[in-house]
Amino acid sequence: MSMRLPKQAGEWISRDKTVRFTFEGQEYSGYEGDTITSALWAAGVKVLGRSFKYHRARGVLSFANHDVNVMVTDGNDTNIRGDVVALGNGMQLDAVNTDGGVLKDKNKYIDSLSPLLPVGFYYKAFHKPARLFPFWEKIIRKAAGLGVVNFNYPRITKRKLNKHCDLLVIGAGPSGLSAALAAASEGLEVVLVDENQSLGGSLTYDYAGSESSRKILEELQAKVAETANIHVYTGAYAAGYYADHMVPVVTAKGITRVRAKAVIVATGVFEQPPVFHNNDLPGVMLGSAAQRLINRYAVKPFNKGVVVTANAHGYRVALDLLNAGAKVAALVDMRAEGQRDDLVGELVRKGVKIYPASCVYEAVATSDKLGVQGAVIFPFDEATGQANPGKSVNIDCDGIAMSAGWAPAAALLYQAGTGMGYSNDIQQFVPNCLPAGVFAAGRVNGVYCLQQRANDGMRAAAEVLRYLGKRPPEVTVDKHQGPSPSHPYPFVEHPKGKNFVDFDEDIQIKDFVNAAKEGFDNIELMKRFTTVGMGPSQGKHSNMNAIRILAKIRNLPVEKIGTTTARPFFHPTPFGHLGGRSFHSHRLTSIHAWHESAGAFFVDVGAWSRPAYYQQAGKSKQQLVQEEAQAVRQTAGIIDSGTLGKIEVCGPDAALFLERFYTGKFADQKVGTTRYALLLDEAGVVVDDGIASRLADELFYLTISTSNAAAVYREMQRWLQIWQLNVGLVNVTGAYGLINVAGPAARDIVGKLVSIDLSDAAFPMGAACETEVLGVPVRLVRVGFVAHLAYEIHMPSAHGLNFWLALMEAGAGYGIRPFGTDAQRLLRLELGHHLAGYDTDGLTNPYEIGAESALAMDKPFFIGQRSLKIIGKKKVAKLLVPFVLPQEYSGEMPQDCNLVIDGAAIKGRVTSVAYSPAAKRIIGLAYVDPARNQPGMVFDIRTDNGSIVKATVVETPFFNAD
Amino acid sequence: MTTPQTVMIRKTPVAYAQQALKPKMGELNGMEVALEFEGASVENARKQLLGVTDVSCFQRFSVKGPQAAAWLAAKGMNTPAAINSWDDAAPGTMILRLGGSEFLLEDQHSGDTCALLAKGFKQAEVAGVYKVQRADAAFILSGSEALDLLSELCMLDLRDSALGANAVVMTQVAGISATLLRQTLNGQQVYRIWCDGTYGPYMWDMLMEVAKELGGGAVGLSCHFKK
Amino acid sequence: MKLLECPMNGVRPLSEFLFGGEYREMPDPDGSDDYEWAGYVHYRDNAPGVKKEWWYHGPSGTWFIAERNTLTDEVLKTYLFGKDPSGKDQTGSKPNKNQTTGTEQSI
Amino acid sequence: MAYQLLKFALGREYKEPRFFRDCQTPKKSYDAVIIGGGGHGLAAAYYLAKDHGITNVAVLERGYIGGGNTGRNTTIVRSNYLTPDGVSFYDASVKLFEGLSTELDINLFYSNRGHFTLAHSESAMRTMRWRAEVNKHVGVKSRVVGTDEISRACPQLDISCSGKAPIQGALYHEPGSIARHDAVAWGYARGADSMGVEIFQNTEVQGIDVKDGRVQGVHTSRGYIATGKVLSAVAGFTPRVCKMVNLQTPIVIHPLQACVSEPMKPWLDTILVSGSLHVYVSQSSRGELVMGSSLDPYEVHSTRSTFDFVEGLTSHIVDMFPFLSNVKIVRQWAGMADITPDFAPIMGNTPVRGFYLDAGWGTWGFKATPISGKTMAYTMANDRPHELIHSFRMSRFEEYELTGEKGAASVGH
Structure with a gap:
């Protein structure tokens, strides 16, 4: 039976665009703009999912992104939230967490086993005897989880943007809209975020029946649209609050990290379910959910319903139901005094019977337990919270709307470090100590009257302006008048239980009572033992009720119970969104393309890609590495060592600086020579070793191992600041290329390109100079790390490839062969050289590697020296x-x-x-x-x-x- | 000894990343550079929407040290007074003051200011001035969507209201250290990005990846500079 | 992401910085016994409170000192080593026997 | 066994007793006071009573039991460390864990899932071999495995990690397990309480009285308590407690963050750790992926969450499991970790007589819960360190005899 209503004034659906889809194999249609839930409900489908633990049938509860029992899969994606995800043409949907379909779920028997499964039962069972636990565990793991993950789901990369603004307003209800407009009119750049597709917040459903409220909404929407300095994000939620006013805003397209100078949280409230037997049956829903169905999607929640309430909102819900053509069989008001304003008369005029000081004792299930067939109404003693079975009334109905109170959507405020206090006037936690630059407005701030909510938005905007150094006029907000919008204890005990507090986790009142009896009687322990609030909705409809129950159990005021910590995220957020486009940065030398074409097998060394060896068809790695090494021993090899760290230490104090920084002596080092440079940390642990070439009196050129280059340069900078020496440091790691030609033929090959005398006498081991090669200024160093005869040529890095090609050409007649890091490691091993970081670890001291000769202990100071004096005694x-x-x-x-x-x-x-x-x-x-x-x-x-x-x-x- | 007499042409640091696009290459300042990728009409439109141009071939000269500013002034260079700002050092040559005492000069397109300064610099003769050998990958980012691209790759507020016309920022772009500023080129506001040349291929790939998603892409040097 | 103000480059997201540990005055290596030196190297009062710390701005290569409350993660001020604007900073104020003038402060 | 469930169904009244008494007023003195009602403190109390007959013990907890790192970690238990001392110590812990559900009569959901430490480079493979060789030497089941074996255990894993960091192999550690962390604390609390230990929640230690280098008692929000033995088992708060006795340590506090996905049908049967990607992940018996990363990069004494953590973690998880793109993270949180220079704990006596330290747990505290309790109880009862914790003594720092765990620690959860 279709529940679709005629056109509603503010509806969000496009009736000219029909959308066809299937659910559990049945074909249905809805309209563009429908969510999955609204389309199904319009089609008369009420069993939308099964609960996590007991597999009870569930329908609409909040219709506000925490209907966790209504999760579907389209075969591709899973855990799709029916209440908020837009309907798409051709969707083929099934409920998750069923065995055999949502109507015939084979696991529904678990519901009748529930007495066997009290709170925390799993801590007390299955572990004895221990050898059987793996057996039980398999069964438990099979029952766990919700949707089945599709392992073929494609990787999705979403953009992550950064946006800066003066003010971020979260929530575009009456207070958020007013705040944004007031701030923007003073010239602030404002970002306005709301998770719905349309601006207006509760104005899009709660006052929707009223002409005047619609006018207010339209005016606000129009003003925002024409204000250039308000940037609106709809369909966007603020996922969390992070340090220094950073709020990631999540949309279907990706995440925008909004960095604001100030934030106004106008996130409103979550409606909270009163708790009675069978309050989870499909057809029992929150009043605001019923209003959303009617006013946004033109869907009748039920044909004949009961409204159970403890505030004025329930009366408005009843009016909306009547306007939608539903019968309201009864309005049950839990308050002793009932409602005392025009709403009562209006409802009575329309023939609604009002039961003050009463409660719904239970919702009566249909025989198949898939829906509601009636409500049992008992008198309710508000003072004691007791239902009186004496004068019960049974009413036939197919739905119940519940409006007993609210909990602030204050997660972001908590994350920002806001102090919250409990207001007895409105039975709600409200901010009482806000951190700098964070403001709250509207119902989350405890302001309920519509006009005052707008005022409160303007007041918050004025405070923001003051915070940013402007002088706006004072805005005053009237204190809450009249009865509390929330009932302090909307719970009705029932011998059969099944009065649900947490719908995600199927937690009933007695679970809390029993947890407390077992000693889990503070809110955090209770949360952990019962798992209340730990499901995907993160306690949006359950945490406040849990606190109220615990307060009652412990006979303490609510504020003494406190709240559990609110952690990000506000709504569950996809991996792909959060991960975004990851930056996997890497560095390449200018010779990289050549290596690649020569078959190099690359390895990552720090951020660099280096050839480990050069592949050849039909030869093993082992074989190739040996061949490359042999080429160096027999003729010549060539390696691209451009990745090595290269640092210039210049200025009058350069030698002094190195004497303090490294373990050896440099003051007496002759220009044109090199020395071993060993670096320790203050505890005397080996950090790095390298070569210092003295190229001029005031210019040393250091080479550092590839993976330590950045860290060593940083440490040089730090110590230079501490020592205040007259030294310039220049990191030329990327600016210079480095090619090493090694082997017996190296002199002949390099000699073809350079004009200086390379003979042992003129350019012995350890010699270094600046010269020109191929018309380019270079640094030439004779080294002995991989072979007794080897030359390093350091050239401006853009010339690297030219030099490489020239050296290959020069060496062609000698059989020069490129070698990679694997052969290099073998070659240096053959010469007996250790590799820092390879033959040492994070605790190695120089004595352990036999490096005493590198330690100039007679110097006045070097880093690590004092610790070595201690270590040396051991x-x-x-x-x-x-x-x-x-x-x-x-x-x-x-x-x-x-x-x-x-x-x-x-x-x-x-x-x-x-x-x-x-x-x-x-x-x-x-x-x-x-x-x-x-x-x-x-x-x-x-x-x-x-x-x-x-x-x-x-x-x-x-x-x-x- | 067989030194070739011809001057060797260098490859741009981003050559590796560009090779698959097979651009029409030319030579400027002794470096190979992509002149054109897909033809003038495509690239002219792209330049207005979102274009990425490799200008690593521009000549550069850089010094640092307590006396660097004085030395440059003595060479007739106009040096910016404020830290982290840029100016024209001489006609056709921009100068970036990187922090307090480091300067990067860059001849725009061609010119010989940098070459002359390099020639005139003898380390041993000037106290408190140290030459900084550089090998930048350098880019022009142009078009209406440039800020959108940057808002993904850089966390800073780069709107005109936050990034001064002569401001230089040393920040991270795509997760690596880079220097960034805005500049007017042929009447168009563009962004300039410099990073270490060894990160050049990576930076090019990242800029292109995002640019393509936003409808932009590679723009050759000829599109900005008609010779 | 948290923001931090580099004295040379202004306010930047934390991802541009590296934490360099607490700033601690080195005792005279020649004037301290083994136990004192080992204490300097290994032991510290790491109870929460306002600490002087080394931070490094990567893109510009700037080391600086941040005074930060390690309990609240609130940064009170940042300045280059030895250049506390209030003049109260003791970092680097000890006379250094080999100190020379004309040094390059920000590199 | 399941008959236990029937008991629940048949009883009319809910007869389950309290796990532990609701202690409100401490006595004037105790034989020992334990600061910190986490797993470690409660385990120490339990073993003091059980192994040494010392039952006149108060456990003082500032918040609620198990509310610190016990309730914030990712519940991994393993012993595949690098140093022989480390391996032996954690192996003893694993063995205690294996019998703990029975001993404490509470189902800890101690679930042996196997543990792969993925290596994405040759150098990481070297470290894996090092660990495997030491583990084998001590008799712990760890071995280096190739990608084929990893794929068999977790066919969903993209061995190339989306081409960004191809996996070369792994250290496979057969005993690697997960457990229900809260239950460990509750079980020890119940066990200790039943033997007479008094547990005070919401009780803050405000000072420690030391005279002539000896502990005399503690000042608390519930008054002064005289005692000659105080154990600090307050990971994350160690420097604050040490300050009360003027003790400097090498411990620095860094937050450690974690997050959890929405529940899905279990598919990940093993525990995966990747040092290079800074990721560890397992799937709980609720169907949630429980994930963590490396330590936050700087010192903070708070449990705030950062967005960069979850951004980095998820991007790496998606590299490993691209199909998770649209699966959602529900919640993130943080704990405070005591970090030492050599990534090993500090345990045992201190220069202050009667003040014992169980600290410096870095990111490995949960897996050591039983053995730390047992060895610290021994140490307190005998006033000399248990032999298993000799290399974790505090004086190792001034002796320049740091433990070698640092050699292999990239991510070590």
Whole structure:
């Protein structure tokens, strides 16, 4: 039976655009503008989902983005919220969390088992005997969760934007709209956000029956539309409040991080369900939900209904129902005094019977338990909260609208650090101490009268202007008059329970009572034990009622109970939105394209991509790495080392600076030479090592290992500030390219390009100079890290490829071969050099790697020196030594990080191990017992498969260079 | 020794990222540069909507140190008085004051101011001035949607009301350090972005990825500078 | 994201900064015994309160001092090392035997 | 067993007793006072009573029990550490956990799911081997596995991580488990309470009385309590409590954040950790994905949430599981972690006689709950550190004998 109404004045649907869809296999149609729920309800479908725990039938509850029991899947996406997600043509929808469909859910039997499953039952069952728990756990895990995830769902990248404004107004109801307009008229740039598709907040449903309120709404909407400095985001929710007024605003398209100078929270209130037996049946809904159905979507909530209320709002709901052509069989007012204004007369004139001082004791379920067939009304003693069974009235109806009170939508205020106090005038938490730059207006601020809500918006805007240094006129807001909009205790006990407080988690009144009996009688423990508020709606309709129940149990005023902490997000927010377009930055040298075309296999080193080795068809990595290394030993190899950190230290105090920064001496270093530079931290731990080339009296050029470059430069900057030396630091890591040509033919190859004398006498190991190559100024350094004869050429990085090509050409006749980081690691190992960060870890001190010779302990100061004086008094715990395996060794190849074992004790580990084609045996570095560090001594390495290999300590280099 | 006599042409730092687009390349200041991607009519329209242009080939010269400002002034350069601001150092050459005591000069399109300064700089002769070797990837971002693009890649408020006409900001763009300012080029307000050249391909890719979504794309150098 | 004011570059989102730890005056290495030195390296009063901290603005390479309440995460002020505008700052005020003048302060 | 459920159905009155008494007025003195009613403090109280017969004990909790990091962590239990001492210690914890539901008679949902630490680079693979070798040496089941085995355990995982950080392999740790964190605290509280320990919630310690280098008592919001032994088990608040006895430590407080998705039908059966992507994720018995990341990058003594955390985390999760794009995050939260320079705890006696420290837990506190309780109870009862915690002694810092956990710690949850 169609529940669609004739055109309603402010309706959000487009009747000329029909939308066809299916739900649980049945075909339906709705209109563009419908949500899934409104279209189904219009089509007369009332069972929209099943509850999480007991699998009870559920329909509309809030119709405000917390109908968590109405989640559907379209086969592609899951956990789609029917109450707010727009209907799309061709959607094929099914309810989640059912076994066999929403009507015939095979799990509905769990409802009748509910007495077996009291609060916290799972803590008390299934664990004995322990061996059976995995069996029970499988069953429990099968029952867990809501929707089924589609593993083929595509990756979606949403944009994440940044927006700056003077004022962010969250909520475009009467107070938010008034606030935005007032602030904008004073010239502020305003962002106005509302989660609905249309501005107006409660004006789009609550006062919708009234001509005058519609006029107010239209005027406000028109004014906002013509105000250029109000930027409106509809269909957008403020997901959370973060430090310094940053509020991510979420729409279907993505997230905008709004950074405001001030924020007005005008988020309104959530209607709270009164609690009675079967208050969850499809057809029982909040009054505001009924109004939304009628006034936004032109859908009749039910044909003949009962309104249960404890405030004026319920009377307006009844009027809206009557206007929509529904019969109102009774209006049940829980208050002893009932309502005392014109609304009463109006309803009575329209034939509605009013039951003051009464309650709905239970909703009577239809025989199939899928809907309402009546309501049982009992007199209600407001003072004691007791229903009196004496004079009950049974009323036939197919729906119940509930309006007993509200809870502030104050999550953002809490997150901002707002102090909230409980107002007995309105039985609601209201802000009483707002953080700087954060303001509240409207019902979330405890202001209920429509005119005063607009005033309150203007008042908040005036406070914002004052906060921003302007002088606006004072705006006053009248204090709340008349009866409270919320009932202090709208709960009706029932021997059969099923009076739901939390619809997400199926939590009933007795669950709270029992939790308290077991000692979980403060709000946080109660939340954890009962799981109230932990479902997807995050307590929007349950937290306040939980607090009221606990206050009653403990016989304390509500404010003594306090609230649980409100965490982001306001509404659940998709991974894809939050992740957005992730920035995966990376650095490439100017030779990258060449490496790629030469078959390089790249590895990430910090932000850089570096060739690990160059692939060739039919050859293994192992083979290629050996070949690349052999080329260096036999003729020449070439490697792109442009990723190394490069720092210039210049100025009169340059040498002094380095003497303090590094462990060695630099003051007496001759121009044109290089020195080893070892950096420690203040605890004496090895941080990095590199090479310092003195290019002029006042110019040192440092190379730093790739992954430490940025950190070392930062530390140089920091210490320079502390020491106040006359030094300039220039980080030229990206500005210079670096190519290393190594091997016996290196001199001949490099000599083809450079004009200076490269002979050992003129340019020995450790020499460095500035010269010109190919007409370009370069820095040339003779190094010995991977081979005894090797040259580093440092050139402006845009010339890197040219130099690479020129060197390849120059070396062609010698069989020059590019090599990657894998071969480099092997080559330096063959020479016995350790790699900082590879052969050391975050706690290694220089004594453990045998670096005493690099420590100028006689200097007045260097970073880490004082700690070394302490460490130096202690016995070294482990020592890095070079080792070899017997040439004939044919067992399992030891790997890096295999342990050095002595009986039952771990003595150390292998840090580098490889087969050396030059030494023709397996060589490596390992930490060993310091007592076993002498050449010729033997220690045990345990390989992956557990076998013990005898390794022998040797001296380096591992092979005879001649 | 066999030094080639011809001057070697450098590749732009973003060449790697551009190669798939197969732009028409030319040479400026000794560097290869993409002159045109899809033809003048497409790129002229794109320039108005959202265009990304590689101008890494512009000549640059940079110094830092306590005496840097004085040294530049002595060389006849106009230096900005305020920190983090830019100005014209000389006709056709802009100068960015990066923080307090570092200066970046850039010849717009062509010119030899930077080359002359570089030639005239001898480290040993000037105290308190240190040459800063640079290898920037540099971009022009033009068009009505440029701010929209930047609002995704940069967290700063870059509206005209917040970003002064002569302001220089050192910030993060697409998660990496970059220098950014706005400038008027042939009557059009454009944004200029510099980052370390080794991040150039990444930056180009990110700018293009977002630009394409917004209907924009690559614009060749010729579209902004008719030779 | 939290905002922080770099003394050279103004207010920026926290993602542009690196935390450099608490600023602590180094004791005279020659004048302190092993225990005192180990205490300087390892021990600190890390109860919440206003602390002087090192922060680094990455895009410009600027180290500076922030006085921050570590309980509320509120930044009271920021300034370059040794340049507390109130003049109360003791950082770097100790005479340094090797200190020279004409240094470059902001790099 | 399930017959327990019938008991609930048949009884007319709800007869479940209180978990623990509602203590309001402390006695004048106790044999020991434990500051901090989290898992660690309650476990220490439990083992003091059970193992050492010391039952005249007060546990003082500023808020409510289990409300600190016990209730904020992502509930992972494992022992695949790097140092032999670390592995042995946590292995002892895992073994206690395995029998804990039975011992405390509460279902902790201790769920053995297996734990993969993903390696996205060769250097990460080296560290995995290092950990595996040490674990094997100590008898803990950890081994280096290839991508095929990871895919078998979690076929939904994109091994290439959307091409951004291809997975090379992993350290597989068979005993890796998750548990219901709150229940651990409640179980220990009930156990301790039943043996006579008094638990005071909403009770703040305002000062500690020390005379001649010895603890004399504590000043609380419920009055002065005399005692000769005080244990501080207050992760996140350690520096504040240490200040009361003028003790400086290397501990710095950094927030650690986590978040949870909406419930979905369980599909992720294992625990996944990625150091390079700063992600750890498992799926709870409620069907929620429970996720965390690395520590916040700077010191803050508060539990505020940041948006950057959840942005970074989700982008990495989507790299691993692209199909989660439209699945939603429900809630994020934070705890405060004690961080030490070597990523190992500080446990044992202190220079202040009678003041014992159970601190410096970084991000690993939950998994150590039983063993920390047991070893600290031993340490307090005997006034000398239990042998399992020797390398976690505070004096290691001034002795420059830091533990080696730092070597492998990128993300270590």
